[in-house]
Amino acid sequence: xxxxxxxxxxxxxxxxxxxxxxxxxxxxxxxxxxxxxxxxxxxxxxxxxxxxxxxxxxxxxxxxxxxxxxxxxxxxxxxxxxxxxxxxxxxxxxxxxxxxxxxxxxxxxxxxxxxxxxxxxxxxxxxxxxxxxxxxxx
Amino acid sequence: xxxxxxxxxxxxxxxxxxxxxxxxxxxxxxxxxxxxxxxxxxxxxxxxxxxxxxxxxxxxxxxxxxxxxxxxxxxxxxxxxxxxxxxxxxxxxxxxxxxxxxxxxxxxxxxxxxxxxxxxxxxxxxxxxxxxxxxxxxxxxxxxxxxxxxxxxxxxxxxxxxxxxxxxxxxxxxxxxxxxxxxxxxxxxxxxxxxxxxxxxxxxxxxxxxxxxxxxxxxxxxxxxxxxxxxxxxxxxxxxxxxxxxxxxxxxxxxxxxxxxxxxxxxxxxxxxxxxxxxxxxxxxxxxxxxxxxxxxxxxxxxxxxxxxxxxxxxxxxxxxxxxxxxxxxxxxxxxxxxxxxxxxxxxxxxxxxxxxxxxxxxxxxxxxxxxxxxxxxxxxxxxxxxxxxxxxxxxxxxxxxxxxxxxxxxx
Numbered sequence: 001x002x003x004x005x006x007x008x009x010x011x012x013x014x015x016x017x018x019x020x021x022x023x024x025x026x027x028x029x030x031x032x033x034x035x036x037x038x039x040x041x042x043x044x045x046x047x048x049x050x051x052x053x054x055x056x057x058x059x060x061x062x063x064x065x066x067x068x069x070x071x072x073x074x075x076x077x078x079x080x081x082x083x084x085x086x087x088x089x090x091x092x093x094x095x096x097x098x099x100x101x102x103x104x105x106x107x108x109x110x111x112x113x114x115x116x117x118x119x120x121x122x123x124x125x126x127x128x129x130x131x132x133x134x135x136x137x138x
Numbered sequence: 139x140x141x142x143x144x145x146x147x148x149x150x151x152x153x154x155x156x157x158x159x160x161x162x163x164x165x166x167x168x169x170x171x172x173x174x175x176x177x178x179x180x181x182x183x184x185x186x187x188x189x190x191x192x193x194x195x196x197x198x199x200x201x202x203x204x205x206x207x208x209x210x211x212x213x214x215x216x217x218x219x220x221x222x223x224x225x226x227x228x229x230x231x232x233x234x235x236x237x238x239x240x241x242x243x244x245x246x247x248x249x250x251x252x253x254x255x256x257x258x259x260x261x262x263x264x265x266x267x268x269x270x271x272x273x274x275x276x277x278x279x280x281x282x283x284x285x286x287x288x289x290x291x292x293x294x295x296x297x298x299x300x301x302x303x304x305x306x307x308x309x310x311x312x313x314x315x316x317x318x319x320x321x322x323x324x325x326x327x328x329x330x331x332x333x334x335x336x337x338x339x340x341x342x343x344x345x346x347x348x349x350x351x352x353x354x355x356x357x358x359x360x361x362x363x364x365x366x367x368x369x370x371x372x373x374x375x376x377x378x379x380x381x382x383x384x385x386x387x388x389x390x391x392x393x394x395x396x397x398x399x400x401x402x403x404x405x406x407x408x409x410x411x412x413x414x415x416x417x418x419x420x421x422x423x424x425x426x427x428x429x430x431x432x433x434x435x436x437x438x439x440x441x442x443x444x445x446x447x448x449x450x451x452x453x454x455x456x457x458x459x460x461x462x463x464x465x466x467x468x469x470x471x472x473x474x475x476x477x478x479x480x481x482x483x484x485x486x487x488x489x490x491x492x493x494x495x496x497x498x499x500x501x502x503x504x505x506x507x508x509x510x511x512x513x514x515x516x517x518x519x520x521x522x523x524x525x526x527x528x529x530x531x532x533x534x535x536x537x538x539x540x541x542x543x544x545x546x547x548x549x550x
Contacts, residue, residue, distance in 0.1 A: 010148070010151060012151040012360065013151045014147075015359060018348075018352055049413070051363055052416045054420065066420065067366035067367070
């Protein structure tokens with residue numbers, strides 16, 4: 001079954017310095033690669049700071065607001081999609097990915113649809129993704 | 139990543155909010171800083187054995203406040219000081235503390251803390267130094283190194299700045315909209331200044347200065363998170379991100395400046411550029427243009443061009459014209475002239491900057507730009523005179539080296 005692992009943490013902790021940020025990202029990549037080799041890890045999404053977010057509130061009129069939907073102390077920083085045989089395995093996987101102090105939410109995925117353009121999408125994403133950027137740099 | 143590294147980062151991240159809250163309680167920067175310091179030490183011990191708390195900022199405020207209260211009580215026994223003067227609104231229960239943390243008060247608290255650091259009574263260099271010390275928590279030796287001055291000189295500068303802001307007595311009431319806007323503008327200007335301090339440095343000290351740029355970006359994001367609908371703060375943040383994205387390409391291996399059109403664009407940080415571009419677009423939706431937004435929009439045009447030839451100079455010219463209307467200055471006109479020369483040729487650009495010689499008589503870039511325009515027109519002697527003048531005005535070795543390259547081209 002597919003599970004989403006949603007990662008929450010105070011986002012400004014990673015803002016502090018590029019050195020620390022790099023250390024976090026490298027650590028993350030190392031943890032991910034182990035799972036990727038076993039084919040258990042699917043899409044990985046890391047989100048930009050909430051300062052870039054907009055919120056659309058639906059109602060009688062749709063309103064566009066600046067900022068994230070929820071004003072909380074921990075922000076949704078990103079998510080993994082993993083393939084695990086059991087919830088126990090999903091918990092183990094999340095533990096292996098866990099870093100720092102954040103919170104992870106494990107949510108079984110009800111439907112995961114490939115809309116047909118996933119491959120093309122992934123190659124477009126590579127342009128903005130940090131790991132791609134880092135790999136290309138000498 | 140080790141736990142200690144995480145705790146360190148969490149302490150730094152919580153610092154502005156915690157200090158701002160402590161400043162509200164104790165109305166004294168020294169007391170607030172000392173209490174934060176003590177709480178941080180306890181956090182190092184406590185968090186590494188018991189794990190981090192759910193809300194690090196609340197934990198730190200609570201521990202720091204109790205420590206400072208104990209200190210004040212102890213001093214009172216020793217000196218018989220009247221405590222009312224020192225303790226303004228302490229004595230809240232923990233419930234009230236939690237409530238205060240959750241309500242919107244803390245935005246104005248943090249804004250006040252930032253504003254105090256760049257109080258108009260302080261000269262620019264003291265503002266930056268104080269903000270780095272108080273808000274960012276950099277140590278005095280770190281700041282001294284970034285400014286290339288001795289530790290004792292920096293210590294003195296910060297002490298003097300603290301004394302001045304204490305005397306300035308920034309009021310603690312919640313500011314009205316006009317005052318809030320003034321504070322936001324002052325703080326934004328300080329962040330911009332801090333960034334430029336890191337950005338304009340070059341040559342051998344460039345690696346030392348990059349933290350100043352990163353710090354400015356962190357403060358800009360912090361400000362934007364507090365005031366998420368302020369288009370100028372979006373513009374400022376975008377501007378810093380887009381400029382900083384080119385940091386790696388700006389200086390070559392020998393420490394010389396690489397001009398925008400000569401930069402290896404593959405070295406540009408696409409992640410920072412994407413973030414900057416989103417923020418520019420977000421800001422423009424508000425249709426309340428301001429100088430930071432326009433400058434960010436200019437940087438965005440450059441960032442979108444994959445090669446220098448793809449640069450939309452006509453758009454840049456229009457944007458500089460808009461900036462001239464918002465914030466008229468000879469430097470802005472000089473920059474517009476560069477865009478004009480790309481679109482309409484050097485003659486038109488020369489006409490545009492002719493009246494600028496008087497106001498920019500001692501401005502390095504004026505002679506650099508005019509010299510380059512004259513060189514394009516084949517007026518070699520005049521170009522050489524301008525380049526010589528530019529070299530005499532250069533502030534860094536890298537600036538001078540770049541002009542010398544042009545001089546070499548002239549004699550070739």
